[in-house]
C-alpha cells in the first residue's frame with residue numbers, strides 16, 4: 001500500500017495553510033465566538049466580522065436608563081455594521097444577475113448574503129477558517145440561497161477561480177492579513193478587464209509618521225499587520241487596479257465606536273480604535289478600483 005492509498009480524499013481536496021502564519025489565523029477564526037459578533041448577528045441572521053458606519057439613531061436607542069436598552073444598543077450596532085456593507089456594495093457599480101462576485105476573506109458570510117439579496121447574482125467566498133465556511137454555508141442553506149452563495153476554505157492569495165472570470169471582488173476588513181502586492185495581483189488575475197474591486201479597511205496614516213502605539217495594539221489584538229494608506233495605493237497601481245473612489249470613512253465610524261464603548265459587549269479594543277482615529281494615526285477607508 002502506498003501513502004496515496006491511505007491519504008483521505010478530503011485531505012487531498014483541501015490543501016493546508018500556505019504558511020505557519022495562515023495556520024495561526026485559521027485557528028484564530030475557528031475558535032472565535034465573541035458575543036459582540038454572535039449577539040449582533042442573531043438580530044437578523046446576518047453575521048459580520050467588520051465594524052459599523054453612520055449616525056446613531058438616538059430615538060431607536062430610547063431612554064439610557066430604560067428597560068431593554070441593551071437589546072436596542074445591540075440592534076443599533078448591528079444596523080451600522082450592515083450599513084457598512086451597503087456602502088461597500090454601492091461601490092461595486094452595476095452587477096448583472098448572471099455575474100459572479102468574490103468575497104476575499106468572507107468571515108461568516110454576512111456581506112455575501114447581502115450581495116446576493118441586492119443583485120440576485122452568484123457570490124463566492126474564501127476564508128482560512130473551516131468553521132466560518134461551514135457557518136456561512138449553513139446560513140445560505142437555511143435561507144434557501146445555497147445555489148447562489150458559497151463559502152470555501154481557500155487562500156485569498158491563490159483563489160480557486162479562473163483568470164478573468166469574476167465581475168467584481170472585495171476585501172471587507174481582511175486585507176491586513178496578507179501582503180498587498182500578492183493580494184492585488186491575485187484580484188487582478190481573477191477580475192475581468194473593466195471589473196471592479198472594493199476594499200474597506202483600516203490603514204495607518206503616513207502623515208502621522210509611523211504606526212502609532214494604538215495601531216500596534218490593534219495588530220497584536222487581532223494578530224494582523226495593518227498597512228499604510230500609501231501601501232494600498234502603490235500596490236493597486238502596480239497591479240492594474242486604478243482607484244475610482246477613495247473615501248475616508250473615519251468620521252462615519254467614530255459614532256459606532258463611541259456607542260460600542262458604552263455597551264456590555266466591549267472587548268477591550270475600543271480605546272485603541274477611538275484614540276487612533278482621534279489622533280489621526282489610523283484611518284478607516286474605502287477604495288474602489290477598476291481593473292484595467
Ligand SMILES: C[S@@+](CC[C@H](N)C(=O)[O-])C[C@H]1O[C@@H](n2cnc3c(N)ncnc32)[C@H](O)[C@@H]1O
Pocket residue numbers: 022025026029047048049050104105106107108109110111126127128129132154155156157171172173174177178
Ligand atoms: C475580520 S474578518 C472579516 C470577515 C468578513 N469580510 C466580514 O466583513 O464579515 C477577516 C477574515 O479574513 C480571512 N482571512 C485572513 N487571511 C486570509 C487568507 N490568506 N485567505 C483567505 N481568508 C483570509 C479570515 O479567515 C477571516 O474570515
Ligand SMILES: CC(C)=CCC/C(C)=C/COP(=O)(O)OP(=O)(O)O
Pocket residue numbers: 034036037048049050051173174176201202218222224226267269
Ligand atoms: C479595521 C481593522 C484594523 C480590522 C482588523 C480586522 C478585524 C479583526 C475586524 C473585525 O472583526 P470582528 O468583528 O471579529 O472584531 P470584534 O470582535 O472586535 O467585533
Ligand SMILES: [Mg+2]
Pocket residue numbers: 036037048049050051
Ligand atoms: Mg465585530
